Amino acid sequence: MTSRAETRRASNEILIGKKPLMTYVTATLVQLANEPTVLVKARGRSITRAVDVAQIIVKRMGNIGYKIGRVKIDSQLIQSEDGKERNVSTIEIEISR
Amino acid sequence: MTSRAETRRASNEILIGKKPLMTYVTATLVQLANEPTVLVKARGRSITRAVDVAQIIVKRMGNIGYKIGRVKIDSQLIQSEDGKERNVSTIEIEISR
Numbered sequence: 292m293t294s295r296a297e298t299r300r301a302s303n304e305i306l307i308g309k310k311p312l313m314t315y316v317t318a319t320l321v322q323l324a325n326e327p328t329v330l331v332k333a334r335g336r337s338i339t340r341a342v343d344v345a346q347i348i349v350k351r352m353g354n355i356g357y358k359i360g361r362v363k364i365d366s367q368l369i370q371s372e373d374g375k376e377r378n379v380s381t382i383e384i385e386i387s388r
Numbered sequence: 389m390t391s392r393a394e395t396r397r398a399s400n401e402i403l404i405g406k407k408p409l410m411t412y413v414t415a416t417l418v419q420l421a422n423e424p425t426v427l428v429k430a431r432g433r434s435i436t437r438a439v440d441v442a443q444i445i446v447k448r449m450g451n452i453g454y455k456i457g458r459v460k461i462d463s464q465l466i467q468s469e470d471g472k473e474r475n476v477s478t479i480e481i482e483i484s485r
Contacts, residue, residue: 338436342477346463350475362459364481366443378447380439384461 302326307333307341315344323348323357323388334367334381345384360385399423404430404438412441420445420454420485431464431478442481457482 303326305319315331322329333341348357363383371377400423402416412428419426430438445454460480465473 336436338439339433339477342435342461342479345461346475346477350463359461362461364439364442364456364459366447380436380443382439
């Protein structure tokens, strides 16, 4: 139970992956109903998709008044499948209502 | 001559395209020798590459002391080839020395 809790993300984080874009838009909007601030996170090629998600929320749902806060970029050292280590870029976009 | 001046980018901007990543890293470093602050800009799928360029400069050349400033995300309405308008996400990363 402890380990499960440890592997869970904080409830105000949305990690962008390979699902359809609107899946993440919806997930973020649901979180924003519960939390004042949501962090949309992505790494590697999903970074562009994270920006798309943030823009769809802020521009198309603009009348509800969501806004983009701090945008943080960084990189992580990850172990690739061939056992080598490589750097992958990351992004963290703060969206608040 | 006026129109040429108008179409030129500001000298402290680097627009990320499809060339090899290190081309943009070098171009940004050259600009940083002349300007205290450089804006690395990209749109659409090049956004991830812009983050990569910024991370390479800050992490690998970290001893020179470049740092990431404001990261701004936005979107632009562009005319696609089929004549339709669509939104494309953009990023602007401030790097300073």
